[in-house]
Amino acid sequence: xxxxxxxxxxxxxxxxxxxxxxxxxxxxxxxxxxxxxxxxxxxxxxxxxxxxxxxxxxxxxxxxxxxxxxxxxxxxxxxxxxxxxxxxxxxxxxxxxxxxxxxxxxxxxxxxxxxxxxxxxxxxxxxxxxxxxxxxxxxxxxxxxxxxxxxxxxxxxxxxxxxxxxxxxxxxxxxxxxxxxxxxxxxxxxxxxxxxxxxxxxxxxxxxxxxxxxxxxxxxxxxxxxxxxxxxxxxxxxxxxxxxxxxxxxxxxxxxxxxxxxxxxxxxxxxxxxxxxxxxxxxxxxxxxxxxxxxxxxxxxxxxxxxxxxxxxxxxxxxxxxxxxxxxxxxxxxxxxxxxxxxxxxxxxxxxxxxxxxxxxxxxxxxxxxxxxxxxxxxxxxxxxxxxxxxxxxxxxxxxxxxxxxxxxxxxxxxxxxxxxxxxxxxxxxxxxxxxxxxxxxxxxxxxxxxxxxx
Amino acid sequence: xxxxxxxxxxxxxxxxxxxxxxxxxxxxxxxxxxxxxxxxxxxxxxxxxxxxxxxxxxxxxxxxxxxxxxxxxxxxxxxxxxxxxxxxxxxxxxxxxxxxxxxxxxxxxxxxxxxxxxxxxxxxxxxxxxxxxxxxxxxxxxxxxxxxxxxxxxxxxxxx
Numbered sequence: 001x002x003x004x005x006x007x008x009x010x011x012x013x014x015x016x017x018x019x020x021x022x023x024x025x026x027x028x029x030x031x032x033x034x035x036x037x038x039x040x041x042x043x044x045x046x047x048x049x050x051x052x053x054x055x056x057x058x059x060x061x062x063x064x065x066x067x068x069x070x071x072x073x074x075x076x077x078x079x080x081x082x083x084x085x086x087x088x089x090x091x092x093x094x095x096x097x098x099x100x101x102x103x104x105x106x107x108x109x110x111x112x113x114x115x116x117x118x119x120x121x122x123x124x125x126x127x128x129x130x131x132x133x134x135x136x137x138x139x140x141x142x143x144x145x146x147x148x149x150x151x152x153x154x155x156x157x158x159x160x161x162x163x164x165x166x167x168x169x170x171x172x173x174x175x176x177x178x179x180x181x182x183x184x185x186x187x188x189x190x191x192x193x194x195x196x197x198x199x200x201x202x203x204x205x206x207x208x209x210x211x212x213x214x215x216x217x218x219x220x221x222x223x224x225x226x227x228x229x230x231x232x233x234x235x236x237x238x239x240x241x242x243x244x245x246x247x248x249x250x251x252x253x254x255x256x257x258x259x260x261x262x263x264x265x266x267x268x269x270x271x272x273x274x275x276x277x278x279x280x281x282x283x284x285x286x287x288x289x290x291x292x293x294x295x296x297x298x299x300x301x302x303x304x305x306x307x308x309x310x311x312x313x314x315x316x317x318x319x320x321x322x323x324x325x326x327x328x329x330x331x332x333x334x335x336x337x338x339x340x341x342x343x344x345x346x347x348x349x350x351x352x353x354x355x356x357x358x359x360x361x362x363x364x365x366x367x368x369x370x371x372x373x374x375x376x377x378x379x380x381x382x383x384x385x386x387x388x389x390x391x392x393x394x395x396x397x398x399x400x401x402x403x404x405x406x407x408x409x410x411x412x413x414x415x416x417x418x419x420x421x422x423x424x425x426x427x428x429x430x431x432x433x434x435x436x437x438x439x440x441x442x443x444x445x446x447x448x449x450x451x452x453x454x455x
Numbered sequence: 456x457x458x459x460x461x462x463x464x465x466x467x468x469x470x471x472x473x474x475x476x477x478x479x480x481x482x483x484x485x486x487x488x489x490x491x492x493x494x495x496x497x498x499x500x501x502x503x504x505x506x507x508x509x510x511x512x513x514x515x516x517x518x519x520x521x522x523x524x525x526x527x528x529x530x531x532x533x534x535x536x537x538x539x540x541x542x543x544x545x546x547x548x549x550x551x552x553x554x555x556x557x558x559x560x561x562x563x564x565x566x567x568x569x570x571x572x573x574x575x576x577x578x579x580x581x582x583x584x585x586x587x588x589x590x591x592x593x594x595x596x597x598x599x600x601x602x603x604x605x606x607x608x609x610x611x612x613x614x615x
Binding site: 191192193194196217219220233235238240260261263264277279281282283284285307309310323325329330351353354367369393394396397412414415416417418419422446447 | 517519545552553554555556557558560561562564565568569587588589590592593594595597598599600
């Protein structure tokens with residue numbers, strides 16, 4: 001990739017200063033050490049713990065969990081973020097209460113309140129913060145987890161998210177998605193001429209900052225699964241094309257050379273290549289696969305005058321799902337990444353678009369557009385089992401959380417006469433269609449792209 | 456006196472509009488406002504194009520076929536461009552917001568191509584025409600009504 005100097009100015013300083021706060025022993029900037037037991041025995045992760053549940057596709061009763069105030073100042077804020085993270089999933093019924101940090105809790109009292117698990121925690125230190133957390137199985141009267149987390153004070157939110165992920169994993173048996181970020185497009189100004197900026201925030205909306213200055217229309221950020229990079233579409237110099245943005249350096253590089261508009265980028269699951277769409281002179285758009293190391297590119301589709309766009313890999317990297325109007329209207333198709341026939345998988349009423357393959361492999365999320373508006377839905381990779389998750393005037397651009405249990409998407413409300421009433425925000429919903437909530441952003445927001453779990 | 460001031464301002468605006476470096480074109484029909492402000496558009500300017508030929512053609516939902524009204528507008532644009540051979544243009548395709556962002560970028564480009572091909576067939580040199588698509592991100596008309604959507608499905612020609 002060649003460095004291109006006249007791209008939109010990045011806002012590097014702020015990002016670098018943020019990164020410099022992440023120094024310290026661990027790569028994440030948060031050092032994790034085990035805590036000594038407080039009497040009794042610990043439950044090993046492999047045991048069939050009564051508090052461990054399986055997340056099925058359906059809605060289920062949330063786990064009652066006591067999360068006390070971790071103490072004054074930062075402690076209070078940290079326990080607040082842990083509670084908010086776990087509550088947002090709908091899988092936990094978070095209760096307040098008192099749980100001692102240095103001795104075993106009163107299990108019978110906690111049981112009497114209906115709790116199945118309880119968290120104990122404390123925070124100490126000023127420049128460097130040490131947070132201790134214990135997870136208690138109230139039913140069995142045993143410690144499930146005991147760890148200390150040390151990091152610079154400015155990293156306190158990451159400590160809270162890492163603790164929430166640890167609780168999620170211990171109780172549900174799989175990785176959480178709280179220590180993650182969402183790249184998105186910030187939108188300001190009147191609807192006819194919105195200023196758009198590449199932006200990034202924590203998954204809960206905190207620590208939002210802008211990466212570009214809004215000179216040009218900017219859309220469709222996508223996270224690399226392996227590195228601190230985003231692919232995105234920028235209209236810089238009125239030449240819309242895909243760029244790769246390096247979050248560590250702020251450097252932007254143009255990806256490949258195309259006669260038309262290159263857009264709709266997605267990283268492959270191994271992070272080594274990007275698949276994208278490029279418009280053709282005959283009114284169509286073809287799919288290309290670009291190897292990031294060699295810049296070698298391979299055209300995957302070439303039907304004359306047909307729009308093939310919004311490609312997304314299956315998690316094993318073998319297949320792609322994409323949006324095509326080869327049959328006369330925009331529908332979803334699946335084909336092998338090695339070429340061959342594409343198989344249509346969408347057969348409901350209306351037009352389909354924005355397909356994304358779940359990292360679990362078992363579902364494809366999509367948008368269906370009918371006379372009544374937009375529907376966000378999921379179906380199997382074979383097109384079977386289509387169901388809708390939520391609807392609205394516009395709901396689009398779904399992006400899976402790294403564990404596949406939730407989707408971020410863009411929700412827009414219709415504009416009335418004169419443009420009033422239009423709004424654009426990022427929402428999150430679980431794959432069963434419950435617990436939809438808006439991520440708070442200071443500006444209008446669209447095009448969410450969920451990062452992998454941070455390292 | 457007041458009128459004269461407006462005329463000068465109008466000319467300045469028109470000159471700005473046809474200077475080379477366009478940054479993030481919008482489609483809010485500035486040309487029409489300039490036309491009202493000045494006593495007559497500067498020959499070869501965007502305002503002149505709007506007044507003489509019309510700067511935009513419209514499309515049906517999810518379509519890129521030109522209708523008779525659109526072809527008539529492009530005929531006039533081609534004739535106007537023949538009068539001003541030094542003028543180059545940008546044709547921007549746009550869509551209503553009833554499609555996905557990504558599909559609409561391709562659809563908008565398809566509409567810009569349809570206008571470009573028609574102008575080329577009418578003798579405008581390909582080297583004078585650039586195209587771009589803003590998808591659904593640069594609506595002309597506010598509001599989410601069928602009338603606004605119809606206005607937003609267009610290809611807009613601007614002097615560059």
